[in-house]
Amino acid sequence: MASPLLSLQGVSKSFGGVQALSDVSLRVYDSGVLGIIGPNGAGKSTLAGIIVGALKPDRGKVFFRGREITNLTVRERAALGVAHTHQIPRVFQSLTVYENLELAASRRVSRRDLDGIIREAAEKLGLNGLLELGASQLSSGQLRLLEIGMALLSQPLLLVMDEPTQGLAGLEVNYLSNILRSLSERLAIILIDHRVDFVASLSNRVAVMSRGRVVGLGRIGDVEVVEKIEAVYMRGA
Amino acid sequence: MRVKISALAALVAPLALAAVYPLLPEYQRALMSRVLILSIYSYGYAVCFQMIGLMSLGHAALFASGMYGAGLYAFYVSPDPLAALLVGVAASTLLSILFGLVSTRVGGSYFMIGTLLASQALYLAALHFNEVTGGEQGLVLKKEATIVGALGPLLSELDARYFTSLAALTIVIVCVTILSHSRLGRLFHALRDDEGKLEALGYNTSALKLVAFTISGALSGASGALQALLYGYIGAGYAGILNSVEPVLWVLVGGPYIQVGPLLGCLAVNLLSDLARGLLRGHVLTVGAGLVAFAFATGRLRWAYRLLGVSRGRG
Amino acid sequence: MNRRQALSSLLKTGVVAAGAAGLGSAAGYFSARAVGGQTTSGLETGVRPIKIGFQVHRTGIGAPYGYWYERVANAAVNYINKTGGIAGRLIELIAEDDETSPAKGAQVVERLVLAHNVDFILGALFSDVVLASGPRAGELKRPYFAVSEGTHVPFGKLNRWCFQPGITDVPGQVTAVAKWIFENLGKRVAMIYPDYAFGHDHRDALTKAAERYGGRIIEKIPIPPGETSFTKYFTRIPRDIDVLYHVMVGDVLTFIRELGVYLGRERPELFGFIDSIEAVPLSSPGLEYLEGTYFWEGFPRYADGYDTLYSRFYREAVGVDENGADKSDPSRVSAFSHMFGVWETLFVIKEAVEQSGYSGQTQRDYEAFIKTLESMDWFNEGLWHPQGDKFFNGRLHQSFGHQFISVVRNGRLVVVHRTEIEDSLYEHPNDYTRQSLF
Numbered sequence: 001m002a003s004p005l006l007s008l009q010g011v012s013k014s015f016g017g018v019q020a021l022s023d024v025s026l027r028v029y030d031s032g033v034l035g036i037i038g039p040n041g042a043g044k045s046t047l048a049g050i051i052v053g054a055l056k057p058d059r060g061k062v063f064f065r066g067r068e069i070t071n072l073t074v075r076e077r078a079a080l081g082v083a084h085t086h087q088i089p090r091v092f093q094s095l096t097v098y099e100n101l102e103l104a105a106s107r108r109v110s111r112r113d114l115d116g117i118i119r120e121a122a123e124k125l126g127l128n129g130l131l132e133l134g135a136s137q138l139s140s141g142q143l144r145l146l147e148i149g150m151a152l153l154s155q156p157l158l159l160v161m162d163e164p165t166q167g168l169a170g171l172e173v174n175y176l177s178n179i180l181r182s183l184s185e186r187l188a189i190i191l192i193d194h195r196v197d198f199v200a201s202l203s204n205r206v207a208v209m210s211r212g213r214v215v216g217l218g219r220i221g222d223v224e225v226v227e228k229i230e231a232v233y234m235r236g237a
Numbered sequence: 238m239r240v241k242i243s244a245l246a247a248l249v250a251p252l253a254l255a256a257v258y259p260l261l262p263e264y265q266r267a268l269m270s271r272v273l274i275l276s277i278y279s280y281g282y283a284v285c286f287q288m289i290g291l292m293s294l295g296h297a298a299l300f301a302s303g304m305y306g307a308g309l310y311a312f313y314v315s316p317d318p319l320a321a322l323l324v325g326v327a328a329s330t331l332l333s334i335l336f337g338l339v340s341t342r343v344g345g346s347y348f349m350i351g352t353l354l355a356s357q358a359l360y361l362a363a364l365h366f367n368e369v370t371g372g373e374q375g376l377v378l379k380k381e382a383t384i385v386g387a388l389g390p391l392l393s394e395l396d397a398r399y400f401t402s403l404a405a406l407t408i409v410i411v412c413v414t415i416l417s418h419s420r421l422g423r424l425f426h427a428l429r430d431d432e433g434k435l436e437a438l439g440y441n442t443s444a445l446k447l448v449a450f451t452i453s454g455a456l457s458g459a460s461g462a463l464q465a466l467l468y469g470y471i472g473a474g475y476a477g478i479l480n481s482v483e484p485v486l487w488v489l490v491g492g493p494y495i496q497v498g499p500l501l502g503c504l505a506v507n508l509l510s511d512l513a514r515g516l517l518r519g520h521v522l523t524v525g526a527g528l529v530a531f532a533f534a535t536g537r538l539r540w541a542y543r544l545l546g547v548s549r550g551r552g
Numbered sequence: 553m554n555r556r557q558a559l560s561s562l563l564k565t566g567v568v569a570a571g572a573a574g575l576g577s578a579a580g581y582f583s584a585r586a587v588g589g590q591t592t593s594g595l596e597t598g599v600r601p602i603k604i605g606f607q608v609h610r611t612g613i614g615a616p617y618g619y620w621y622e623r624v625a626n627a628a629v630n631y632i633n634k635t636g637g638i639a640g641r642l643i644e645l646i647a648e649d650d651e652t653s654p655a656k657g658a659q660v661v662e663r664l665v666l667a668h669n670v671d672f673i674l675g676a677l678f679s680d681v682v683l684a685s686g687p688r689a690g691e692l693k694r695p696y697f698a699v700s701e702g703t704h705v706p707f708g709k710l711n712r713w714c715f716q717p718g719i720t721d722v723p724g725q726v727t728a729v730a731k732w733i734f735e736n737l738g739k740r741v742a743m744i745y746p747d748y749a750f751g752h753d754h755r756d757a758l759t760k761a762a763e764r765y766g767g768r769i770i771e772k773i774p775i776p777p778g779e780t781s782f783t784k785y786f787t788r789i790p791r792d793i794d795v796l797y798h799v800m801v802g803d804v805l806t807f808i809r810e811l812g813v814y815l816g817r818e819r820p821e822l823f824g825f826i827d828s829i830e831a832v833p834l835s836s837p838g839l840e841y842l843e844g845t846y847f848w849e850g851f852p853r854y855a856d857g858y859d860t861l862y863s864r865f866y867r868e869a870v871g872v873d874e875n876g877a878d879k880s881d882p883s884r885v886s887a888f889s890h891m892f893g894v895w896e897t898l899f900v901i902k903e904a905v906e907q908s909g910y911s912g913q914t915q916r917d918y919e920a921f922i923k924t925l926e927s928m929d930w931f932n933e934g935l936w937h938p939q940g941d942k943f944f945n946g947r948l949h950q951s952f953g954h955q956f957i958s959v960v961r962n963g964r965l966v967v968v969h970r971t972e973i974e975d976s977l978y979e980h981p982n983d984y985t986r987q988s989l990f
Contacts, residue, residue, distance in 0.1 A: 075436045154439060372749040376683075474654045
């Protein structure tokens with residue numbers, strides 16, 4: 001296979017003596033979904049923070065498209081094509097849906113094409129009826145979609161999603177699954193979620209995390225991976 | 238289109254102010270002229286406070302830099318009010334860039350303390366170099382160096398002050414309206430809502446804050462420069478802490494709408510404190526703080542609370 | 553100029569007659585109070601009062617002075633109104649707080665003129681307020697009377713509508729006391745002063761006076777404003793000086809305590825300006841070190857310092873006891889060295905109105921008022937001028953008077969010298985009379 005889009009080499013991170021990540025190495029390729037599962041406190045969110053640049057590792061290195069980005073800020077990584085969404089969606093409350101999308105897109109898209117691209121993305125996400133609405137008026141499901149829309153319009157190569165199903169109802173989860181599935185053909189997604197079924201249904205590969213370590217990595221059908229998942233969740237419970 | 242409608246709506250206030258002038262008694266004309274100049278300062282402060290959610294405690298320095306730039310130019314270099322006005326605005330713009338480079342890198346309470354300290358430094362410098370600045374006593378400009386002097390053949394002093402400040406205020410209101418509807422304005426609002434998120438979208442938020450702070454400082458300085466050139470007096474008193482606190486009260490009283498809030502708040506605090514002079518011993522601070530306390534008690538300050546709470550940044 | 557010459561010029565201007573009238577009516581004033589508040593009226597009824605606007609430091613940093621200024625103004629107006637008013641008209645005093653702020657001060661001037669339509673404005677003490685207010689008064693064509701000691705009026709920074717006849721200015725005061733210092737305490741002087749305009753006025757005046765009287769300023773130690781501790785500056789005080797001259801550098805209690813610790817018993821003579829302990833009781837803890845040191849006083853705080861019929865009358869009228877404190881609250885020390893200026897200024901207005909025939913706010917009446925005032929040379933000592941006689945320079949719009957030098961003895965101020973008016977005179981090219989009035 002070609003060289004990886006993102007690779008982590010021996011990354012460790014601790015917070016005040018608590019080891020959140022120890023010696024994690026991962027590779028992510030140009031498309032497809034890498035699912036990350038594990039119980040609370042396994043280090044999933046810390047890993048997401050290290051990848052997007054919100055946290056700096058104590059040891060180890062992060063590479064993106066072959067270039068070391070360990071010490072780059074969130075903004076610098078965003079410029080290289082790393083986007084992310086949050087557990088609780090973060091959008092600009094005082095702007096409309098359209099203005100939110102516009103802000104996200106306008107660093108990449110020429111002014112001429114901007115409107116078309118925004119409307120196209122809104123259409124895909126089912127936000128097209130809401131464009132003139134203030135973001136503060138959206139439901140939590142709509143907010144989630146808006147945040148994803150913003151991430152996509154920044155035209156990333158890698159999208160890191162932290163708990164995207166949180167606060168969503170069953171139907172909305174299905175809707176989100178469909179969207180992510182079509183997206184994953186075009187870009188790499190790192191999907192962190194506590195819903196094993198959701199992650200399993202979307203991921204080409206999963207990493208199983210426990211106590212700051214990746215304890216299993218492989219295709220979701222692999223017997224070894226399934227065993228690890230079971231072991232981790234049993235122990236977690 | 239929306240921009241045009243808003244800009245037109247913003248002109249209602251200046252038109253009303255022009256229309257009411259003939260009805261005002263003389264003292265109220267003089268009083269209103271002072272308040273209109275201060276309203277420009279209020280708008281300047283609001284660009285920082287309302288647009289990007291940063292509470293500065295040092296804007297007096299920016300006001301004073303405009304005042305000193307204009308006043309010292311008119312006093313020492315040339316009695317040309319227009320050139321002096323430009324020098325004043327340039328001085329405050331430069332100073333806000335300097336202030337901004339340091340203080341916009343930090344958020345919340347550090348920003349407040351940083352701006353406070355920086356403005357105290359300017360205040361002490363104005364006192365120290367009193368051979369030039371006139372220090373706390375100040376300097377009196379010659380009449381021909383003032384706008385009132387230049388307009389002397391055409392307008393009485395009262396009229397000249399009122400309409401000069403009203404014209405300047407109108408320009409400022411239109412500019413602020415256009416700004417708040419522009420792409421830059423939306424970026425400012427986004428920055429205020431969630432700085433970390435904006436960073437994550439690849440925007441340089443420090444640079445954005447610096448731009449907003451500089452616009453804010455330039456407007457505050459324009460107010461100071463006009464003050465110097467309309468009243469012919471410059472003094473270190475204007476660089477003091479009180480002059481930093483007053484605009485905070487105005488924008489809090491004026492409410493969240495940046496097109497009219499800074500004007501309404503400045504009018505309310507200053508006119509009420511003038512009315513209350515005999516009763517409350519007339520401190521603008523007493524009246525302003527009273528109004529702010531009232532707004533707080535009746536839940537009318539949530540917008541500001543939210544604005545500052547969010548501005549500390551999460552990312 | 554000696555006293556006799558002064559008297560002869562007084563006779564010419566007729567001020568003596570006015571002073572005598574003042575004494576006569578003073579007797580009436582006391583007897584009226586004695587019989588239960590009946591006033592010796594004799595005022596024309598139905599005549600518009602003369603409105604005097606009063607810009608007061610009721611709040612802000614100047615409030616301790618403002619309190620006494622207002623008290624003195626009320627006392628003087630009360631007395632004038634009970635003894636015939638001004639040219640038969642009552643005074644209506646309209647006081648407005650300027651918050652000791654230049655911006656508010658200028659606003660107060662506008663309010664007094666445009667809203668209250670006052671005839672004259674009794675102005676402020678703090679120089680920044682005076683400097684911001686004077687131009688407004690000139691523009692609105694109302695005579696403005698500062699009671700400030702600042703150099704803004706005499707040095708021509710203001711305009712023809714601004715006067716300071718009721719109090720002497722800093723250069724005048726310093727010039728007068730410097731002569732005595734160099735002649736009596738020693739020629740080698742170090743000075744310690746606040747590093748802003750007020751301190752610089754002292755520095756410049758003392759430096760000039762040193763040239764004139766053969767003194768030497770060995771060291772000048774400016775203290776930045778806002779300083780809270782002073783010891784680090786004391787290291788610059790040279791060992792071989794005769795006198796350390798100090799003025800208003802910050803918190804006086806700290807300053808004196810630290811100075812005492814630093815200099816100890818082997819100190820040079822100390823000469824200070826009362827401004828730093830004005831309205832401060834000498835019994836305040838920390839001021840013990842001042843024992844045996846000298847002060848300039850504008851008007852002696854303790855009654856025996858300048859015990860005249862007039863000063864006793866004035867003290868009684870403003871309600872101040874023998875020790876310079878509030879009669880009803882002995883811990884409240886007055887601003888005695890400055891506040892007499894308010895009293896005297898009101899009488900200057902009275903004199904100028906009565907001599908000029910000013911009756912209403914016409915151009916002609918104001919022109920007559922101002923030119924009459926500018927032509928006055930002397931204010932005679934009397935009930936109207938209890939601090940002493942004054943020479944008035946009509947070109948500078950500034951009075952020159954006697955100064956007092958006192959020593960702290962047994963925790964009170966004892967006058968050791970009263971300077972002559974000639975000692976305080978200086979030259980300045982300013983001439984307001986060349987400016988047009990309208």
